[in-house]
Structures are given as C-alpha cells and as structure tokens.
Amino acid sequence: MVSLRLADSFGFDALYMTGFGTVASHLGLPDAGIATYTDMVQRVRAMASMARAPLIADGDTGYGGLLNVAHTVRGYEAAGAAAIQLEDQEFPKKCGHTPGRRVVPMADMVRKIKVACEARTRSDFLVIARTDARTTLGLDEALRRAEAYAGAGADILFVESPESAEEMRAIGRSTHLPLVANMVEGGRTPVLSQAELEAIGYRLAIFPVTALLAATEAMRAGYAHLRGQGSSAGLATPLMPFGDLTRLMGFEEVWEFDRRHAEP
Known part of the structure; x- marks a missing residue:
C-alpha cells in the first residue's frame, strides 16, 4: 500500500494492481495461481478505497468457471475497480513473462469474456481480455484470439509477451480497440518509450x-x-526522509485529528 500511495501522488491517469506484485508483497509467494479470489478482491477494495486515480485490477483467469467469472467481475466492480483484466491461461495460471504457461481453448475464453461483460452493472466498468497464446502457440494464434475476444465484447485487448518491436507493431495494426503494453524490465518484451508505444x-x-x-x-x-x-551508518543507498514517509502515510491528518479532539 506504500507503493500505491506513492504512485497515486504522481498524478498518473490510472493505477494497475499487478497480480505478480500483489501476490509477492501481500503473500510473499510466486504468481502461480496460489492467490485466491478472496485474497485479491480484498486487495482491490483496499487499493481502490485509497486511490484517487482509477484502478485497473488483475483478475487472473476469473478464479474458476463461468459462474466464478461472473462473481469475480461483480466483486471487483463492487470493490471499486475501474477495470478488470482476465486472461486465457489454464489454471493454475503463471506470470506472463515466466515459462510453462498453457492456454485454454479459445472458445472457452470467448464464453468467459461474454459472461464478464454481462455480469458488470456499470457501463464504464471495463473488461480487458488478455491472451497468453504468443509464447506457446505463436503470434498468429494470439492475434486470432484477440480478434475473437474483441468480438465477445472486450473493451481493451492485451496480447501478452510479444518478443520484438516488430511483433508489437503487428499487434498494433491488428485491431481498432485500445491495446495494453506490458513493460516488464528483464521480461520477454522490449521496453519501449511512450512515444514509440503510441506510434x-x-x-x-x-x-x-x-x-x-x-x-x-x-x-x-x-x-x-x-x-x-x-x-545503517554509512549506508550509500538513498533513503526517503522519515518526515516525507510520515506525510505520505497520512500521519499529518492523524496529528491534526488529535489536536482537534484533545481534552481541554
């Protein structure tokens, strides 16, 4: 939550609740299908209630079958998320820049996207459809799936793990829907500048x-x-001043509250 407070202070257009980072920081475990719906929706609620910017939340595979997907979408929406990301991996899912990922049949994911779109109660709650097919089945299959997910009603497409800038350009040419670029330093996809991504x-x-x-x-x-x-004497690593950290965490509001309600 420290990272959320800090990121939110910079005025980004939106914040992203990553499954990898949430599972790592909250549970100290790998992003390998271990976290449950309950684990994650609690983090969505905590983050969305604190953030000023809209929160995009990783919903993994929807945590089960079609009924689970509907429950997940409603839960994330009620918790305050502005968008949910759903992916076509088999359970247990894995981080998109690690090996061993397998995807479900395309038709199964199409049904999930349709259910997700039907389950939401707000028209401005967005469904992001992610495909992990590139790594094991190739780019053409990933693009075919992205097109099918768009047809199922997804608002935003996320083709995970393209392996070159040329592949990213092909993805950009393939659809009229907004696209997500996943910039993972040290991952499978090159990290491009904002101008390059927009172009x-x-x-x-x-x-x-x-x-x-x-x-x-x-x-x-x-x-x-x-x-x-x-x-810690002589530590060369830069440290945030302690006073800045207390302000970031909201201690000034606590102190002001104490002053206003102090006994006479």
Whole structure:
C-alpha cells in the first residue's frame, strides 16, 4: 500500500494492481495461481478505497468457471475497480513473462469474456481480455484470439509477451480497440518509450514491476549493509526522509485529528 500511495501522488491517469506484485508483497509467494479470489478482491477494495486515480485490477483467469467469472467481475466492480483484466491461461495460471504457461481453448475464453461483460452493472466498468497464446502457440494464434475476444465484447485487448518491436507493431495494426503494453524490465518484451508505444498503436502501458524491482534492490543493499556493518551508518543507498514517509502515510491528518479532539 506504500507503493500505491506513492504512485497515486504522481498524478498518473490510472493505477494497475499487478497480480505478480500483489501476490509477492501481500503473500510473499510466486504468481502461480496460489492467490485466491478472496485474497485479491480484498486487495482491490483496499487499493481502490485509497486511490484517487482509477484502478485497473488483475483478475487472473476469473478464479474458476463461468459462474466464478461472473462473481469475480461483480466483486471487483463492487470493490471499486475501474477495470478488470482476465486472461486465457489454464489454471493454475503463471506470470506472463515466466515459462510453462498453457492456454485454454479459445472458445472457452470467448464464453468467459461474454459472461464478464454481462455480469458488470456499470457501463464504464471495463473488461480487458488478455491472451497468453504468443509464447506457446505463436503470434498468429494470439492475434486470432484477440480478434475473437474483441468480438465477445472486450473493451481493451492485451496480447501478452510479444518478443520484438516488430511483433508489437503487428499487434498494433491488428485491431481498432485500445491495446495494453506490458513493460516488464528483464521480461520477454522490449521496453519501449511512450512515444514509440503510441506510434505503433498502444493506448495503455503498464509497468507492473518497475517500482518493485527498484525497491527490492534498494532493500537488498540496505540489509546487506546492516548485516555487514551492524548499523545503517554509512549506508550509500538513498533513503526517503522519515518526515516525507510520515506525510505520505497520512500521519499529518492523524496529528491534526488529535489536536482537534484533545481534552481541554
């Protein structure tokens, strides 16, 4: 939640609740189908209630069959999300930039998208359809699936793990719907600039692990220094001033509340 508060302070158009990062930070586990609907909808509710920007939330595979998908969409919508992302992986799903992913038949995912669109109660609650077919079945199959998911009613398309800028350009040429670019540093897809992404047809870019990678590396350096030196004295890693952290977390509001309600 520290990362959400910090990201929200920069005025981004939207925030993204990543499955990888949420499972890692909340449960300390890999994004491999271990987190449940209950785990994730609780995080959606907590994040959406705190964020000023609209929250796009990873809904994995919908956590089961068609009835589960409908329940997930209604739950995420009620929890305050502005959009839900659903993917066509088999259960248990895996992070989109790791090996071993398998996808369900295209027709099964088409039914999921139709159910998701029918289940929402607000017209402005968006359904993002993600396909993970590129890695195991190739780009042509991924594009065929994206077209089918668009036909099923998806508002935004997410073709996961293209492996070159040329593949990304082909994706951009393939549809009139808004596209998601998943920018994972060290992943399967090249990280492009905003101008490059816009030029090839992408309307939305997510950077789901940028802050997590930066923070984890800084923590590793800090803990190594503490272990080696027995103190934080002399630590070279930049630290946020403690006063800035207390302000970010809302302590000033707590102190003002205490002043207003102090005993005479």
